[in-house]
Amino acid sequence: MHAAVGRLALTAWVAGLGLAGAFPFERRGGQGQKPVPDDYYVSLGPRPYYLIQNMTDGPLKSKLESCENGPFEVTSWSIGHRGGGTLQIPEETVQSTLAGARMGAGILECDVSFTKDRGLVCRHDVCDLHTTTDILLRPELAAKCTRPFTPANATHAASALCCTSDITTEEFTSLCSKMDGFNATATTAEDFQHGVPFFRTELYDTCGQVMTLDSYIELVDSLPGHRNFTPELKTPPAAVPMPFHGYTQAQYARDMIDTFIAHGISPARVYPQSFTPADVYLWLNEYPAWGAQAVFLDEDGDDPANFTTAVNRLPALKASGVNIISPPINYLLAVGGPDNKTVVPSDYAIVAKQAGLEIISWSFERSGPLTRVLADDDYYYSSVAPIMHYDGQMYEVLDVLGRQIGVKAMFSDWSATVTYYANCFGLKGPGH
Incomplete structure (x- = not known):
């Protein structure tokens, strides 16, 4: 060669x-x-x-x-x-x-x-931390989310809303980013982390x-x-x-x-x-x-x-x-x-x-x-x-x-x- x-x-x-x-x-x-x-x-x-x-x-x-x-x-x-x-x-x-x-x-x-x-950070949406980071697995930060995690039940999908404006720059830089996605049927914050589209991968979801x-x-x-x-x-x-x-x-x-x-x-x-x-x-x-x-x-x-x-x-x-x-x-x-x-x-x-x-x-x-x-x-x-x-x-x-x-x-x-x-x-x- x-x-x-x-x-x-x-x-x-x-x-x-x-x-x-x-x-x-x-x-x-x-x-x-x-x-x-x-x-x-x-x-x-x-x-x-x-x-x-x-x-x-x-x-x-x-x-x-x-x-x-x-x-x-x-x-x-x-x-x-x-x-x-x-x-x-x-x-x-x-x-x-x-x-x-x-x-x-x-x-x-x-x-x-x-x-x-008022720190400026890289995130595709001001309010996407619940689907693109591990914020919901950090109890002290999850408590600051605009809308905390709510598990799925018989009538509603699992949901949360966490925004960069909810936390300080120092708190933001402590987060791990993950592939964008969520599990609408999740009953726990851990289960909510998944749901990546089938053609992507979670192989590199390692912080x-x-x-x-x-x-x-x-x-x-x-x-x-x-x-x-x-x-x-x-x-x-x-x-x-x-x-x-x-x-x-x-x-x-x-x-x-x-x-x-x-x-x-x-x-x-x-x-x-x-x-x-x-x-x-x-x-x-x-x-x-x-x-x-x-x-x-x-x-x-x-x-x-x-x-x-x-x-x-x-x-x-x-x-x-x-x-x-x-x-x-x-x-x-x-x-x-x-x-x-x-x-x-x-x-x-x-x-x-x-x-x-x-x-x-x-x-x-x-x-x-x-x-x-x-x-x-x-x-x-x-x-x-x-x-x-x-x-x-x-x-x-x-x-x-x-x-x-x-x-x-x-x-x-x-x-x-x-x-x-x-x-x-x-x-x-x-x-x-």
């Missing part, structure tokens, strides 16, 4: 099966990491090859096969969603972030929530290391390959009304950017995101260098009755100063072609490009096997689900997004899949 290929294969195996060896870190109050070694290899593991083997023969499959031995490098076209290893590893953790980085993601995400003492925004910035900034950042400011749910004890959404939006400034991070390396228009316009007005590449997340077309309105407002968003729109992949895809069995760009995609908006989309590898997306009413493939039949079609979908629509980057819960495609077609992503 050629030495370089051997090293890549070995590193891929270690990355897939031996996380402690491939991603060195140590816990120091929930914050510290050892330096990543200089001899750092992008490792993609078997999944991209499985998907390619599952494709229908044709030019796209042949092109992807021709790239099977790389070389593979870090690319900003590949964004680590909730870290980038989320398909198998607890989200918003050191481990998921290092997995996404090892799989070549050039941009890594932290969803930003706030704690009781995922949570992150503050500060520690996320330090970690990503320490990684080889000049990685960039995409923090998403989370809008709190109704259970956490704003202002929160005087803490306004506007100040929250300022604090997120100010944290990067305090760390000396260039705005050129940061893609701040929000679903809330006021956040994006605050950044455009008060932090113009940061707002210039703010990512306006769009889910306003989820109701089919509103989809046309969402499409029609795209030119106005561009005129208002927004440069990057970020819809889910189903907004960008439609069924068409001469046989009406082909994935094609949607009206949303066409109008966004005509308006001059850059597109970053989400989220690849968030779904289960494509054989089930229609029956399971999967969100991400909803616009093309009737013609999805086998996993190899994932790369057909990604090719429409990448080369026909020309998205600027793609979020993924398993970064290797997107990194492989981007390297094969020379897609560099934002900033290039």
